Amino acid sequence: MLLFLFHYKGTMMDLLTEGNAAKLYCLNWIEQYVSSQNRDINILDLGCGSALNFVKLLQNHKNVRYIGIEPSPAACEAARRNLSGLNATIINGPAYDIYGKVVHEQFDLVVSFSVFEHVYRRLDYLKAAKTCLKPDGYFLINYDAGHFVYPGNLRERTKNLVGPIMARLGQERYFQAFVPEADFQNMLAQLNFKVIEARSFNTQLKGVYKTIPAEHRADFMEKWLDFEQWMNSLNMPYKDAQSRYWLTRNFILKNAS
Ligand SMILES: C[S@@+](CC[C@H](N)C(=O)[O-])C[C@H]1O[C@@H](n2cnc3c(N)ncnc32)[C@H](O)[C@@H]1O
Known part of the structure; x- marks a missing residue:
């Protein structure tokens, strides 16, 4: 197994992202992957939002080409602004049935951060994701439970109730629903994805992050990620009830041969 799958300690003041341990974990993993390959790498980001997660990675690695897919026109505009001058293309639309229609190549890495819910x-x-992945590519996906176990404000609570109804009527924009572990695993099996790694991130330290003074946040991020990595190393079995404590599920997947 490749060493970089297990641990990476970035330089303290140059984190690839902040505020979310799962995304930092994935971006560190991607940076190690990109650095270990002596070739050009292409990345497809499903539901890229404003694409801020990839600004530093693209600045640091000129051998990376990035395509983001995003259904919100406003988020696409923000993403194009944030990535201007970098090797990136943003495509407006949902990430359904895209291979051969809106993207015409397969990717070394397909990513999906905080979208699946x-x-x-x-x-x-x-x-x-599967059809866009090269035969030996990796699919990094994480999704969150915070909207459902801690629906902090009225907007979240309304989306939880109204979003699924509107989606059935053809308006998917407000949809959000908890992802049961068994459903996700069933879908992976149906699509012949192999789980390389399944982890949980974003304990309640995610909330504490926001209270840390700006000058200590990078340091906090590293200690937080280290701590959650250590807990993951205990290999505790995961059940849906644990989403109260671990807000994000995080998977690294490959095509099963
Ligand atoms: C919470 S945001 C995450 C954005 C970004 N991935 C990040 O980590 O900052 C969720 C994004 O998923 C997008 N989304 C929702 N349904 C989608 C779909 N079917 N295909 C692609 N993107 C979708 C939304 O428009 C929104 O930008």
């Missing part, structure tokens, strides 16, 4: 047609979305 908002996706209405989940099997179709995972199918899109």
Whole structure:
């Protein structure tokens, strides 16, 4: 197994992202992957939002080409602004049935960060990831439970109730629903994905992050990620009830041969 799968300590003041241990973990993993390959790498980001997660990575690694898919026109505009001058293309639309229609190549890495809990047609979305992945590529996906176990404000609570109804009526924009572990694993099996790694991130330290003074945040991020990595190394079995404590599930997947 490749060493970089297990641990990476970035330089303290140059973190690839902040505020989310799962995304930092994935971006560190991607940076190690990119650095270990002596070639050009392409990355497809499903539901890229404003694409801020990839600004530093693209600045640091000129051998990376990035394509983001995003259904919100406003988020696409923000992503194009944030990535201007970098090797990146943003495509407006949902990530369903995209291979051969909106993207015409397969990718070394397909990523999906904090999107899957908002996706209405989940099997179709995972199918899109699968068809866009090179035979030896990796699919890094994480999704969150915070909207459902801690629906902090009225907007979140309303989306939890109204989003699924609107999606059935054809408006998917407000959809969000908890992702049961068994459903996700069933979909992976149907699509012949192999789980390389399944972890949990974002304990309640995610909330504490926001209270840390700005000058200590990078340091906090490293200690937080280290701590959660250590807990993951205990290999505790995961059940849906644990989403109260671990807000994010994080998977690294490959095509099963
Ligand atoms: C919480 S944001 C995450 C954005 C970004 N990945 C990040 O980590 O900052 C969720 C994003 O998923 C997008 N989304 C929802 N359904 C989608 C779908 N079917 N296909 C692609 N993106 C979708 C939303 O438009 C939104 O930008």
